[in-house]
Amino acid sequence: AQSVTQPDIHITVSEGASLELRCNYSYGATPYLFWYVQSPGQGLQLLLKYFSGDTLVQGIKGFEAEFKRSQSSFNLRKPSVHWSDAAEYFCAVGAAPYSGGGADGLTFGKGTHLIIQP
């Protein structure tokens, strides 16, 4: 069975500092990987996704993530965080070939809560 581990429950970063959120997955075949962000009381917004090809993917809001097959990781990075980045971040893995919101759904990590210090 597939699984996703986000080792850090909470991370505190100063505004303007760089950020890296860790995500490790377990899956028997080629994974389809996602990062979502959730602001308090809101739904989930897709930051970026990896299906195939270039292992460094760019997303919205200045985020990027790198897929490392040898490490089973898909870490999220941002060079300089803004106070508005404070939110909950979820890594998720989908079965391959990914069939969307129905047939296999997504397996989510438990999330990392990002706190931004002024």
Place this chain on the structure above:
Amino acid sequence: NAGVTQTPKFQVLKTGQSMTLQCAQDMNHEYMSWYRQDPGMGLRLIHYSVGAGITDQGEVPNGYNVSRSTTEDFPLRLLSAAPSQTSVYFCASSPQGNTIYFGEGSWLTVV
């Protein structure tokens, strides 16, 4: 989250009551699903559908029923609510082989 609409946004139920969470999408997506989100647990799949007339169970289906009579709608029914079903519920949809889009969530409290 344009395109996936959930209602109601907030609901308080008494134990044993029934209710339906509505989900509608106007993007003609084949796949729809329901997740629940609990503190420290991430999101867990309840039920999903790969098209009209077809549904199946996810990771945590007990206590929930679904149906998919049309492509657009995928309601989630709680037949006899229990406090353990207090959660935030998210409906999602996607076209085949592509990104999932989530609704804005429904906050349910069972007392």
